[in-house]
Amino acid sequence: MHLEKPVAVVGAGLVGAGWAIAFARAGLTVRVYDANPGTSEQALPWAAQQLAALHTHGLLSESPQVVASRLVLAGSLSEAVDGAAYVQESVLERLDVKRKLMEDLDAIASPALIIGSSSSGIPASAFATNLRISPRVLIAHPVNPPYLVPVVELVPSPQTSGQAVEFVDRLMVAIGQSVVHVRKEIEGFVLNRLQAALLREAWALHRDGVASCEDIDKTVRDGLGWRWSFMGPFETIDLNAPGGVADYANRLGSLYYSIAKSRVNDGPWDAELIARIEVDRRQHLSTDDLAARRNWRDERLMEFASGKLTAVKE
């Protein structure tokens, strides 16, 4: 895909500014707009910092300054989208805020403009239907930050056209993202549903006194997470039985069903359980150290990304 036209990022908080980096790094001009002038002003200096860090980790093929020069602050929504091929909507995760933006875009969008929403949970049919632009709106849900963790979930609404999905698929692949097609709108999409399932079991094991937070984390980071970080769950089990995935299911399906049945009557995480998990975590990381540990995480993600990028492709 060769994209001559600029793209627009609307909503310039952490998610939007992160997207701006991902687009600019791939050579695209990015119009950055936020209804809150304070947020807009912070976005470009923050992006410059992140670009410098990416450069340090060998994750930029150009100088940080060259990439940063492709980021342009827009003074209004019209200025942001005028002549743009694509809008990445990254405003507040609130139905009324997203609906209002869609109505505003509907009033000014050119007939070819495609709009992807960073919504992490609200489906497009809840805020983007019955407008002129509806066939050209879909969810493009990233992991934060999108310039480090490549996955993006594309989730069309029933009114989204196949061409719009295909356009965003090609755009995302062109900038180096890993595209997942979610074929039906479903609460939590795929990524957060998988995370929810694992977290649910983790919280229940802690509640029942089976293991501590730290021991559950170890089980994943020193065990399960290794294979998942380069194969995913299906390929992992496909290689874990002599005859592949069906062989695996025939051997272990009854164990997994039995485990699943043991959790059907669990209620929500209540205040008492939340308090216990909080106490357990704070023994490993004090509240004062949360921010420093987030920086540590981002450094590790950069190392991980540079390892992934240099690893021999399958």
Added chain:
Amino acid sequence: MHLEKPVAVVGAGLVGAGWAIAFARAGLTVRVYDANPGTSEQALPWAAQQLAALHTHGLLSESPQVVASRLVLAGSLSEAVDGAAYVQESVLERLDVKRKLMEDLDAIASPALIIGSSSSGIPASAFATNLRISPRVLIAHPVNPPYLVPVVELVPSPQTSGQAVEFVDRLMVAIGQSVVHVRKEIEGFVLNRLQAALLREAWALHRDGVASCEDIDKTVRDGLGWRWSFMGPFETIDLNAPGGVADYANRLGSLYYSIAKSRVNDGPWDAELIARIEVDRRQHLSTDDLAARRNWRDERLMEFASGKLTAVKE
């Protein structure tokens, strides 16, 4: 921990021979015994091959030959355990086979011998109770291969002594494993319960036409799996809300509960669903290519291990 005495590996299939490598690499003399002479004969040449590969990836501090010289074939169970400090039981995952071995060990074990079982699902209370050795038997469940993926789950039975758990904890830490304490016997222990929960959701998403195997794998390997491979699920969410894990739970708990409730009426994986998943996987990897892809996986695990070992420790 300074261990002068040898350890014994009983059952020398892939799991047992893998354990032998993990112990020998740490400097311990390892007696290797299998009731099937054919299995015993293959174990040492196989271990020598793996040691050469570990050396190639910078994962041995000594020559492969020096490490291999610590592996000694034993001609009988008595010869294997005579004077040993520890037995790692890795025989067939079958109740009658494990119980018979425990009775045999009970007849010959010195009063100080500690026994860890590689059982991946059967708890020690099902096969190791009401014997003289019962206070000294617990589960020490590895991921395969244990010399690459460090996690080991320690699961005492109600009859296991605290001293036995402490001994195996120190032994495992001394050889470089990452110890997880499972404080109550529970089906699947912690690792397979977490895997079961995620797989359950993955299979359901495929069944309902939401995403393909490949797209679900991408969601994990290009998204969720990155943070999990160095932090685990609790630390991930602890850093994903400004106020830490309790803040996260208060923001997202209702979403996760709603997702959990949507799966309570799922049945077992039936033949039709297994066949569909098999067809999907075989489009990405033919049956003929499974073996080659397993070698690719093991190479990636070695790269991953060497990255983990060289990474700056937290």
